[in-house]
Amino acid sequence: MPSHEPLAASPGRTEVGVTTDRRRILCLFAHPSIDRSEANRPLFAATAAVAGVTLVDLYAEYPSGEIDVDREQARLRGHDVICFMHPLYWYSTPSIFKEWQDLVLEHGFAYGVGGTALHGKLFFNALTAGGPEQAYCAAGYNHFTIRELLCPLEQTARLCGMVFLPPFALFGARTAVDEGRIGAHVTDWVRVLEALRDYRLDLAAALPLTKLNADLDAILLEP
Amino acid sequence: MDGMLFHAFIYLAAAVLAVPIANRLGLGSVLGYLIAGILIGPTLGLVGAETEEVQHVAEFGVVMMLFLIGLELEPKLLWEMRARVLGLGGLQVLITAVLIAAAALLLGYHWGLGLAIGLIFAMSSTAIVLQTLGEKGLTRTDGGQASFAVLLFQDLSLIPVLALIPLLAAPGLSGLWAAGPGGSGAGAAHGAISLVVGLPGWGYALVVLGAVALVVLAGHYLSRPLFRYIAESGLREVFTASALLLVIGIALLMTLVDLSPALGTFLAGVVLANSEFRHELQSDIEPFKGLLLGLFFITVGAGIDFGILSAHLATVIALTLSVMSLKMAVLLGLARLFRLQPGDQWLFALGLAQAGEFGFVLLAFSVQNAVIPAELARMLSLVVALSMLLTPALFIAYDRLIAPALRTGSAPAPDSIDELGTVVIAGIGRFGQIVNRLLLASGVRTVVLDNRADQIDLLRKVGIKGYYGDASRPDLLHAAGISQARLFVIAIDDQDRAVKMVEHVRRTYPTVKILARAFDVRHLYLLQKAGADLVVREVFDSSLTLGVAALKALGMHPFKVERMARAFRRHEAEGLTSMYDLWDENPDIARNLVLQARIREHVGSLQDALNSDRLQLHDRTERGWTPPPRGFNRELDGDE
Numbered sequence: 057m058p059s060h061e062p063l064a065a066s067p068g069r070t071e072v073g074v075t076t077d078r079r080r081i082l083c084l085f086a087h088p089s090i091d092r093s094e095a096n097r098p099l100f101a102a103t104a105a106v107a108g109v110t111l112v113d114l115y116a117e118y119p120s121g122e123i124d125v126d127r128e129q130a131r132l133r134g135h136d137v138i139c140f141m142h143p144l145y146w147y148s149t150p151s152i153f154k155e156w157q158d159l160v161l162e163h164g165f166a167y168g169v170g171g172t173a174l175h176g177k178l179f180f181n182a183l184t185a186g187g188p189e190q191a192y193c194a195a196g197y198n199h200f201t202i203r204e205l206l207c208p209l210e211q212t213a214r215l216c217g218m219v220f221l222p223p224f225a226l227f228g229a230r231t232a233v234d235e236g237r238i239g240a241h242v243t244d245w246v247r248v249l250e251a252l253r254d255y256r257l258d259l260a261a262a263l264p265l266t267k268l269n270a271d272l273d274a275i276l277l278e279p
Numbered sequence: 280m281d282g283m284l285f286h287a288f289i290y291l292a293a294a295v296l297a298v299p300i301a302n303r304l305g306l307g308s309v310l311g312y313l314i315a316g317i318l319i320g321p322t323l324g325l326v327g328a329e330t331e332e333v334q335h336v337a338e339f340g341v342v343m344m345l346f347l348i349g350l351e352l353e354p355k356l357l358w359e360m361r362a363r364v365l366g367l368g369g370l371q372v373l374i375t376a377v378l379i380a381a382a383a384l385l386l387g388y389h390w391g392l393g394l395a396i397g398l399i400f401a402m403s404s405t406a407i408v409l410q411t412l413g414e415k416g417l418t419r420t421d422g423g424q425a426s427f428a429v430l431l432f433q434d435l436s437l438i439p440v441l442a443l444i445p446l447l448a449a450p451g452l453s454g455l456w457a458a459g460p461g462g463s464g465a466g467a468a469h470g471a472i473s474l475v476v477g478l479p480g481w482g483y484a485l486v487v488l489g490a491v492a493l494v495v496l497a498g499h500y501l502s503r504p505l506f507r508y509i510a511e512s513g514l515r516e517v518f519t520a521s522a523l524l525l526v527i528g529i530a531l532l533m534t535l536v537d538l539s540p541a542l543g544t545f546l547a548g549v550v551l552a553n554s555e556f557r558h559e560l561q562s563d564i565e566p567f568k569g570l571l572l573g574l575f576f577i578t579v580g581a582g583i584d585f586g587i588l589s590a591h592l593a594t595v596i597a598l599t600l601s602v603m604s605l606k607m608a609v610l611l612g613l614a615r616l617f618r619l620q621p622g623d624q625w626l627f628a629l630g631l632a633q634a635g636e637f638g639f640v641l642l643a644f645s646v647q648n649a650v651i652p653a654e655l656a657r658m659l660s661l662v663v664a665l666s667m668l669l670t671p672a673l674f675i676a677y678d679r680l681i682a683p684a685l686r687t688g689s690a691p692a693p694d695s696i697d698e699l700g701t702v703v704i705a706g707i708g709r710f711g712q713i714v715n716r717l718l719l720a721s722g723v724r725t726v727v728l729d730n731r732a733d734q735i736d737l738l739r740k741v742g743i744k745g746y747y748g749d750a751s752r753p754d755l756l757h758a759a760g761i762s763q764a765r766l767f768v769i770a771i772d773d774q775d776r777a778v779k780m781v782e783h784v785r786r787t788y789p790t791v792k793i794l795a796r797a798f799d800v801r802h803l804y805l806l807q808k809a810g811a812d813l814v815v816r817e818v819f820d821s822s823l824t825l826g827v828a829a830l831k832a833l834g835m836h837p838f839k840v841e842r843m844a845r846a847f848r849r850h851e852a853e854g855l856t857s858m859y860d861l862w863d864e865n866p867d868i869a870r871n872l873v874l875q876a877r878i879r880e881h882v883g884s885l886q887d888a889l890n891s892d893r894l895q896l897h898d899r900t901e902r903g904w905t906p907p908p909r910g911f912n913r914e915l916d917g918d919e
Contacts, residue, residue, distance in 0.1 A: 158904065169911070
């Protein structure tokens with residue numbers, strides 16, 4: 057853990073460097089059919105409006121799947137928090153994220169000899185899952201918790217020296233609109249982004265959670 | 280001859296001087312023409328008695344304008360407007376006429392005289408209103424559409440009104456009854472020959488129906504083969520001549536059967552709205568219409584009789600203001616009744632509050648039929664002119680006072696994703712067709728132009744709608760709606776014309792994105808330099824596709840081939856960018872030695888890359904899938 061990164065407390069706001077008193081957040085977004093999305097589209101729109109967040113629509117930028125490694129590595133270098141935003145497809149990300157990892161997280165950049173570019177950054181997923189929350193446990197039909205299913209990503213983050221946060225998750229996404237849950241979820245999402253940006257998220261309290269949005273009042277400090 | 284040249288010079292000079300100034304001051308062209316007319320007529324006295332004759336010629340501008348409006352209006356749209364034309368328009372004419380007649384009755388005039396004046400003032404100025412709406416881009420708004428519906432009804436009602444006026448003569452004034460039934464008096468008033476004088480009522484109806492049917496059927500079946508035949512001759516001016524012939528021919532036919540020429544050409548326009556020659560006709564007629572309308576406005580200004588005006592200044596102004604406020608009140612009430620939006624209500628009421636050019640015609644006709652005394656008619660004609668003069672001011676009031684207040688109230692909703700905008704495509708050969716089909720299949724509205732009539736005809740047969748015309752002509756591009764388009768796609772064969780097209784559109788419509796097809800690298804650079812946003816070499820992709828197929832056929836792994844193709848494409852794009860500056864210094868490639876050296880290097884680097892396993896290009900194709908070096912996990916163990 058780099059020393060300048062306090063786990064919980066907010067640093068005193070300095071008038072000078074904007075980059076030192078704010079975390080720069082990179083949201084990599086992937087939804088292959090955004091027009092039909094009910095949950096990710098409002099999340100995408102809300103994210104675009106948060107100051108200090110870089111939002112990248114991967115399928116828009118690389119429609120043929122041909123990822124620009126240099127550009128993506130420069131983006132990673134320029135941010136403190138990396139977030140994968142996506143629907144959960146077969147207990148993982150949409151395929152473009154796998155291609156992105158295969159290409160961008162090079163030896164010598166992300167891991168291995170001289171591979172320290174990502175050290176100390178925060179990593180987490182903001183995902184929407186079709187199944188209900190109770191299905192994601194040993195007794196449920198998905199058998200594993202969402203954290204357990206994301207183990208490969210957690211290990212990827214760890215090998216790259218990043219801090220893995222629990223996912224910000226929406227369960228039962230197919231019925232979220234009908235049940236009127238989208239609005240509150242989007243509001244929560246913006247709160248989390250702003251708190252991360254302004255060092256108001258209690259990392260120590262958040263790290264062991266199954267999902268980041270279990271009880272936001274418990275991990276977010278008021279501005 | 281000298282006199283004609285002199286007058287032409289005066290009219291043109293006045294227009295050239297006054298209109299740009301008025302436009303720059305934000306007054307609009309109509310007010311500019313009117314002021315020019317006042318300057319050369321009553322103020323300087325440069326033109327005089329012939330103004331009235333000129334005005335009759337200039338009224339033909341209104342006829343042409345309605346033809347052009349008809350071209351914009353497909354039959355389906357016209358049918359959708361029927362409730363407004365009859366309801367809104369009918370009520371406007373009826374209520375205004377009755378109220379003015381009642382006012383005249385209260386002032387002690389004969390009811391017949393009052394009703395005639397009411398009908399005269401119920402008419403608005405098609406010329407001023409439509410010209411101004413078009414200039415301000417308000418034609419498509421709901422208020423603009425409602426205004427158009429009312430104007431259309433007024434046009435339609437001109438014929439029955441002309442028939443009615445002789446019946447309104449007050450007993451004391453009578454003695455000059457026009458002969459014949461129906462609207463035959465109208466023809467007499469214009470001093471024209473008429474085919475229907477002396478016909479019984481049913482005969483007249485039959486002739487009218489026949490004439491309308493002739494316009495519709497000939498417009499539908501005859502005009503297109505004729506236009507195609509002329510288009511294939513490639514003689515532009517003959518096409519223009521035939522367009523004029525069409526308009527004048529229909530106007531003549533309508534005059535012969537005592538129908539409004541404007542209405543007839545409007546009908547012909549609607550019939551031709553779906554034809555492939557629509558944009559070509561539009562751009563051919565447009566300049567004539569503009570000039571004639573301008574001339575018409577000048578004659579209105581020049582015709583103001585300052586002698587009478589100064590003698591009855593207070594009366595004329597009071598009359599003008601009360602007529603306009605009364606019309607405005609009626610229009611506003613009707614706008615509410617027909618549920619127009621608040622902003623559209625005001626546009627509608629302010630825009631149509633004036634009396635119109637038909638007023639002059641009807642006044643002259645009423646005097647002839649002894650319905651209105653000549654003395655009164657001269658004053659009323661001043662009221663008509665003055666109200667027309669005030670109209671641009673009302674439009675400015677709408678712009679400055681009402682439109683901004685409404686805008687601050689509620690911001691318009693942002694465009695939804697479905698609204699992708701219109702694309703104009705120049706050239707519908709092998710290249711443009713593919714572009715057009717993809718866009719259409721994706722629900723994008725396209726306007727396709729090609730200068731080969733047979734090609735357009737062939738495409739129409741398979742259900743693809745295109746228009747005949749030379750897309751390198753600015754006026755035709757304008758008629759095709761380039762100013763409202765999002766994108767302009769150039770896919771024509773003629774390389775030099777393509778470059779000129781890019782230059783013109785870039786200069787005139789800076790917000791329109793230009794996507795162009797290039798023949799080769801030289802052409803690509805020329806198009807880029809001219810300002811195209813994206814240029815694609817026409818055979819690059821197909822050649823690459825064939826190259827990819829060749830490598831696969833040789834047995835190379837398809838995904839490796841795919842990566843090679845990606846690398847090739849990237850290498851090519853980087854090369855094109857890096858060589859542009861060298862080319863720009865000296866576009867003559869044969870003499871540009873530095874560029875030649877760079878081209879050799881570019882081609883060489885690719886060759887090397889494809890021949891060797893170690894060089895840059897190959898490395899890049901492998902990048903990301905390269906396994907970490909052997910023994911990398913020992914380092915990781917050490918890290919822990």
